[in-house]
Amino acid sequence: MTITPVHIEIDGLPVPDPALTASLMSGYGHFTALQVREGRVRGLALHLARLDGAHRELFGAGLEAGRLRSLMGRALHGAGRADASLRVYGFEDAVVVTVAEPYAFDGSPQLLMSVPYVRPAAHLKHLGGFGQAYHRKAAERAGFDEALLTGPDGAVAEGAITNVAFWDGEQLVWPSAPHLTGITMALLTRRLPCALRPVTLADLPDFRACLVTNSRGIAPVSRIDRVAYPVDEELLSRVRGAYEQVPWDRIG
Incomplete structure (x- = not known):
């Protein structure tokens, strides 16, 4: 049985949505990681298929590609970035997109x-x-x-x-x-x-x-x-x- 908290505080401050925060803290979810350059990514269809397939397996419902692309584009725009390290996380109650500095291997052995x-x-x-x-x-x-x-x-x-x-x-x-x-x-x-x-x-x-x-x-x-x-x-x-x-x- 899942116990849904009615109140959560972080560093003494209450969070506005305890159920959503608990879901994000549960550790039960999936993600994909992308390197974005000029608003583009290699293998986008594969990333979208990964997210949809994992969501179906974990939660019994898929993630629509158009919605995912919209959320990813919105996050990049909000961060003011065309080049970035992007992560898309799938939780039961939310899709979370994070934007960070772009990264690449330096090529060293x-x-x-x-x-x-x-x-x-x-x-x-x-x-x-x-x-x-x-x-x-x-x-x-x-x-x-x-x-x-x-x-x-x-x-x-x-x-x-x-x-x-x-x-x-x-x-x-x-x-x-x-x-x-x-x-x-x-x-x-x-x-x-x-x-x-x-x-x-x-x-x-x-x-x-x-x-x-x-x-x-x-x-x-x-x-x-x-x-x-x-x-x-x-x-x-x-x-x-x-x-x-x-x-x-x-x-x-």
């Missing part, structure tokens, strides 16, 4: 530390992110840039906030263990030779190169634990070139 953790309901970009945040912070304290989430028998799944791909000399191999299909991953899969198959920690030395992707861009991986990878500039150029060919979709 990433160091990954493997950790024994797989996200629950990994196919969803949900708000239950304590586990991945915990492991990512631990990786950073250990001198790494990102955590590599792994399951039973060392099955590689994904990064804490990234997808990971391995180059076998012919195609990009995306691990098939439970993971979120990132928008950048999906866009690259349409444009490059790719395979989805099991990858374990024991397999890592067999690959020629590795990279990570998310809404912020694409970066090479130079080491996972003690397994080192060369930075394959030709591969990076090819992958980034394919991503650059993705058209920008206007939000409004």
